[in-house]
Amino acid sequence: MDALAPYLPLIYTILRGLAVIGLVHALITRQPPYWMITLGFAAFLGGIFSMVFSLVYVFTVLIPSLRGGTRVAGQAVARGVEALKPLDTRIREAQARLDESDTLQHRADLAALQARAGRPDDAQATLASLLSGIYADDPVVLLTSAELDLARGDHAAAEHKLTRVDLRTSAATRTRTLTLLAQAQDAQGKPDADQTYRDAITGATTEEPRARYAAYLIRQGRAADARTLLDQIAKTESRATNLYRRQEREWFQMAAGLRKELK
Known part of the structure; x- marks a missing residue:
């Protein structure tokens, strides 16, 4: 146990991250309430028993669902995790993707995020070059x-x-x-x-x-x-x-x- 002591903070962070992913998946796929409550405790309050239940969820529900419908379930979880990010962070990431590759989709994505943030003028400016191209x-x-x-x-x-x-x-x-x-x-x-x-x-x-x-x-x-x-x-x-x-x-x-x- 002493040998694991230096790694306990990392293990705790990983488990809590799995709890967050599990909670997002449970909400998106409308799992029974007891999963959402348990995963909610694990994600926001921690606790050894809640963490254990989050592992149980990952191996008994999340992974099998990904195997059964890998693409659909995986995309749903990815969208859920993405939605947890602050809007300003998502806008910066979208701007970085646009700077790297100026495509129609990247401009549309950035404009949509700017509009959601209450910045219609910025969003319209993002689309301006497309309207004349x-x-x-x-x-x-x-x-x-x-x-x-x-x-x-x-x-x-x-x-x-x-x-x-x-x-x-x-x-x-x-x-x-x-x-x-x-x-x-x-x-x-x-x-x-x-x-x-x-x-x-x-x-x-x-x-x-x-x-x-x-x-x-x-x-x-x-x-x-x-x-x-x-x-x-x-x-x-x-x-x-x-x-x-x-x-x-x-x-x-x-x-x-x-x-x-x-x-």
Whole structure:
């Protein structure tokens, strides 16, 4: 035991790191509560028994899940661990990757992080060179830049970029583009927003356009039309799978709030 004494701090750090990774994995994969509680104690409070349980989790749950679905589970854990880093740290790392290799993905990643940090001007500057280069018509660039314009209140610029997006790229791109376009038109008081919302709802891949259109209808004083739309969303939610409910939670909650507003 004396021989191990110099290495005990390192062993403790490794065990605590495994506990953090295990906790992230447990949260992402929705493991039973007792795992989350035990791993939480190990990650934040330490303790020999909690540390032992974190090892048990790693060898009985984490490693087998990685073997069963190595790529998916591994990516999920990596995303979870990455999400634990402070936003400023992630921005610095993204900037370093961009400095090393100036690619579309690296610029888009950095811009997204800057936007999350409440720095839309920096994010727009990061994308600026793409808007005049070979990626000027890339849907990812146009959508990301348009979202930043909306956040900055430059609705006309957002509308101009969104009209350039190729709606044939994918159903998801079409839904997102038309939803943002309707928001930009609405913010400028343009009547075109009504039809754009309707177009966004057709073949939509998310509940967002319906929820936002319902809010638009309420602002326009069309409560009956909004109530019909909100009832449709409620019916969709009641029939949806658990996965879809989780995926669309924000919009189902928005719709529920709007229904209360109409009562």
